[in-house]
Amino acid sequence: MQNFINLTPFPALQFESLDQQDHGFTSVVARLSYDLDIHSGTLRLCKEQGELVEQDEYFGETGRSSTRFESDLAPYKPRLDVVINATAWAPQDNAVKSFTAGIRIGEATRLIRIFGAREWRKMIASWQLGEAKPIASLDLRYEYAVGGFYQPAGAEPIASPANTVGMGWYPRAILKQTKVQRLPAPQIEWVTHPVENIDRAIAPAGFGFYGRGWQGRIEHAGSYDQAWQRDRHPLLPQDFSFDYWNGAHPWLQFPLPEPLKRLPVSLRYLVAASEVADQQIHLSVPVESLFIFLTTEQGAGVAQDMRLDTLVIDLPTRKIHCSYRTVVSELMSPVMTELRFIAEEERQQQQMLAARLNGDPHSSGFVPLPPSLLKQRQPGEADG
Numbered sequence: 043m044q045n046f047i048n049l050t051p052f053p054a055l056q057f058e059s060l061d062q063q064d065h066g067f068t069s070v071v072a073r074l075s076y077d078l079d080i081h082s083g084t085l086r087l088c089k090e091q092g093e094l095v096e097q098d099e100y101f102g103e104t105g106r107s108s109t110r111f112e113s114d115l116a117p118y119k120p121r122l123d124v125v126i127n128a129t130a131w132a133p134q135d136n137a138v139k140s141f142t143a144g145i146r147i148g149e150a151t152r153l154i155r156i157f158g159a160r161e162w163r164k165m166i167a168s169w170q171l172g173e174a175k176p177i178a179s180l181d182l183r184y185e186y187a188v189g190g191f192y193q194p195a196g197a198e199p200i201a202s203p204a205n206t207v208g209m210g211w212y213p214r215a216i217l218k219q220t221k222v223q224r225l226p227a228p229q230i231e232w233v234t235h236p237v238e239n240i241d242r243a244i245a246p247a248g249f250g251f252y253g254r255g256w257q258g259r260i261e262h263a264g265s266y267d268q269a270w271q272r273d274r275h276p277l278l279p280q281d282f283s284f285d286y287w288n289g290a291h292p293w294l295q296f297p298l299p300e301p302l303k304r305l306p307v308s309l310r311y312l313v314a315a316s317e318v319a320d321q322q323i324h325l326s327v328p329v330e331s332l333f334i335f336l337t338t339e340q341g342a343g344v345a346q347d348m349r350l351d352t353l354v355i356d357l358p359t360r361k362i363h364c365s366y367r368t369v370v371s372e373l374m375s376p377v378m379t380e381l382r383f384i385a386e387e388e389r390q391q392q393q394m395l396a397a398r399l400n401g402d403p404h405s406s407g408f409v410p411l412p413p414s415l416l417k418q419r420q421p422g423e424a425d426g
Contacts, residue, residue, distance in 0.1 A: 056070045057117075138177070139177075305329065
C-alpha cells in the first residue's frame, strides 16, 4: 500500500479494494463534522472532529434495531446518501391523531405521516386500520414503520424482506395462528404510499440508514450461490453493484453534488415548537474543497477532488456529519497520497498563489489545486 499523509484536521483513512471484475483500487475517505445552530441554520466546523465510523452503530441491540450511523468504510458510493436522525413533533407540540413531517433536499421533497398508537382490527373478511390515539412526538426509527420479525415455535423465523425491525406487518402464517382480534399497526408511513394491507411487505417510511439486508438494497449485493462458492469465493460476485454501498433509504439517494457547490436542506416538524416556534430548520451544506494529491511511480503529480457522498443530520446532538470519498485505480501506480483541504475563505488566495508559482519556470514552489478550483477563472484573468 502506498504512503498516505493526512494534511487536514479531519479523520481520514486509505484502504485497498477490489471491484467485481477483480480490478484493484484504493479508496480514501474523510469525515467532516459541523455544529448546527437550529435557529439560524448556521454550520461551523466542530473543534473536535471525532473519528471515522468504522463499524455500524445501532440505536439498540446490534442487528435487532435500526442503524444510527453506518460505517464510513464503504469502498465507493455512486450517489449521495442523505440520512436524518430526528424526532417528529406535532404542530405546536400538541398531541394529535396524526400529522405530516418532511424534508426538502435541493428540489426534492419527502413527506411522512406520523400516527399515534393504532391497531389492525379483524373484520369479517379482512383486517382494517383503527383510529389512532393522539401523539405529540415520535422518534423517526424504522421500528415504528411497517415491517416485522417473528420466531414461531418449532419453525423457521419469518421476517419482512423490507424491514426486519419494523412493526405492523403480519404474514399469513402468523395471522393463521393468532387468536386475537387486534394487532399493533405501523405509526410511520409515506404520504404517497400509505399502509393499506396487514400482510403486504412494502418499503418502510423513514429518513434513517436502510438495513443492509433489506429489499431495495440487498439485490445489489449480487449472487452468493453455489457457482460463486465454487468459482469466486472470497471475491465479489460478478453481478455485484456498488449501489449496495449506498446506505440511505432508496428514496433519499441523490446525484453526487458538484464540488464547491452548496446543498440546501429544509426540515419541517423535526424540531419541537418549544425550541423553534415555526418548527422549521433551513440550512445550506457546503461541498468543501477537499482533495487528494497523489504522486505516481513515474513522478507525476495528480490532484483529484473528494466527493461528498454521505450527509448525516443528527438532530439529537445538533451535529452534521459529511463523508467524502474518492477512488484511485491501481493502474495509476500511486506511491504517495496526500489529503488536502482548502477552506472557503482561503480559496482565492490559494488560486492566486498557484497562478504565480506554478506557471513560473524559475520558481521552486508548487501549490496543488483540485480540478474544481482549476476550472474556476483565476482572479484578474481576462475573457478570451
